[in-house]
Amino acid sequence: MAETAHVPRSPGRVVVAGASMGGLRAAEQLRAAGWTGAITVIGDEPHMPYNRPPLSKDVLAGTASFESLAFTPRASAADVEWRLGTTVTSARLDERVVGLDDGTELAFDGLVVATGMRPRKLRCDGPSGPGSGRHTVRTLADARGLRDELTRPGVRVVVIGAGFIGCEVAATAKGLGVGEVTVVDPEPLPMLRPLGELLARSLHRRHEERGVRFALGAGVAGFEGEDRVTGVVLTDGTVLAADVVVESVGSVANTEWLDGNGLDLSDGVLTDEQLRVGGHPNVVAVGDVARFPNARYDGVPRRVEHWSIPTDSAKHAAKSLVAHLAGSVAQPAPFAPLPTFWSDQHEFRLQSFGAPALGIADVRVLDGHPEGDVLVGYHRDDRLVGVVALGGPAATTGAARYRAQLLARPALIS
Amino acid sequence: MKVVVDMNKCQDHGQCVFSAPDVFQLDDTGRLAYVSDPDDALRDEVEEAADVCPLQAIRIEA
Numbered sequence: 001m002a003e004t005a006h007v008p009r010s011p012g013r014v015v016v017a018g019a020s021m022g023g024l025r026a027a028e029q030l031r032a033a034g035w036t037g038a039i040t041v042i043g044d045e046p047h048m049p050y051n052r053p054p055l056s057k058d059v060l061a062g063t064a065s066f067e068s069l070a071f072t073p074r075a076s077a078a079d080v081e082w083r084l085g086t087t088v089t090s091a092r093l094d095e096r097v098v099g100l101d102d103g104t105e106l107a108f109d110g111l112v113v114a115t116g117m118r119p120r121k122l123r124c125d126g127p128s129g130p131g132s133g134r135h136t137v138r139t140l141a142d143a144r145g146l147r148d149e150l151t152r153p154g155v156r157v158v159v160i161g162a163g164f165i166g167c168e169v170a171a172t173a174k175g176l177g178v179g180e181v182t183v184v185d186p187e188p189l190p191m192l193r194p195l196g197e198l199l200a201r202s203l204h205r206r207h208e209e210r211g212v213r214f215a216l217g218a219g220v221a222g223f224e225g226e227d228r229v230t231g232v233v234l235t236d237g238t239v240l241a242a243d244v245v246v247e248s249v250g251s252v253a254n255t256e257w258l259d260g261n262g263l264d265l266s267d268g269v270l271t272d273e274q275l276r277v278g279g280h281p282n283v284v285a286v287g288d289v290a291r292f293p294n295a296r297y298d299g300v301p302r303r304v305e306h307w308s309i310p311t312d313s314a315k316h317a318a319k320s321l322v323a324h325l326a327g328s329v330a331q332p333a334p335f336a337p338l339p340t341f342w343s344d345q346h347e348f349r350l351q352s353f354g355a356p357a358l359g360i361a362d363v364r365v366l367d368g369h370p371e372g373d374v375l376v377g378y379h380r381d382d383r384l385v386g387v388v389a390l391g392g393p394a395a396t397t398g399a400a401r402y403r404a405q406l407l408a409r410p411a412l413i414s
Numbered sequence: 415m416k417v418v419v420d421m422n423k424c425q426d427h428g429q430c431v432f433s434a435p436d437v438f439q440l441d442d443t444g445r446l447a448y449v450s451d452p453d454d455a456l457r458d459e460v461e462e463a464a465d466v467c468p469l470q471a472i473r474i475e476a
Contacts, residue, residue: 351427
């Protein structure tokens, strides 16, 4: 056996737990921030990272191939090691090691928590599991499975939950020619909590005009059927006949693997304003699993499930982590992203900048009319904290005009 | 640096315009126009624009 001097791993390894958009962006941004050591990304799906928003729209409609969804990693991240089809099952942060589902352990110098969310599922009586007709939409496999069922002739669809995914799925199903699409939600209007009453009412009308039915103000008591769902029983006693059920009732953070480290995992993983986790400067979190304070608003830690957040948080977290690993004590400015989201439903688009949910008590029409293209401002303490456009391209362009104003606003609480 | 936008994918979200305003613009009708051979000094901006494109329609070649 050849004599080899002990060479310390230099400059070490960063493990990225999670291989969706946040994991990919973290790997790329570690390189951009100057990290020259090893990077290993662990992901439980068999696919390289791909773009999820088309799952409830173009993939469901059959107009997007997987190839068109796959992200192309930056050239600077070409030497990243991808371990796909592998789940991170445990972590001992003090010992700097994570455990994998194949029984092996992997040592790290830095760790990026990017394990994201999974759909919440209703726990009530009735059929469940594969083949039961109950679906969620989070992964490519989910979307493909649902599409196969939506294209069966005469299928009756009940969507549970009138949030982003539920409304998009309902619109896409209508576009596919499904005759009966009913959306169930305990709130009196779709998307009421993220958008407030004015836009929620406008959305409701637009969906109804395009043939989507609603059962609002009612929850789900159970499902009818033996092996396969045949109906949805509502809390008010109504039974909706259903061949396919789509559950879009929120999501659960994938943080169980972090148990036992004394972290606050009550809703995602709590971070500080540098996206560092639980007093471990070599552990950062990115994407929708991170519950972070946003210095732009009130400093209250929140998870943000918007598409822009994985990219924004990866950039900040990578800088924070690389600075620590390089021994720097300099503090970057606190993370203060401007959240943005969009949603395409039927032929119209919602486009949002800022944090409308924080200004839901003071909603003002800035331009247009709720019956057509409309631009709405959300205010808190008389300050504009978010804008949402609903309608065609003109409305979207109008929203963009306010972006600089939203960015320029000083923090509400200094 | 060569920039290619797949105009079949592009849905005029305009996110790229915020990241790299010297390279990407929305015209008066809200459609995207862009510089296909921007100066290499703009590479960081263009990479960011490609990252934030909701349709992942922006490709950077060489």
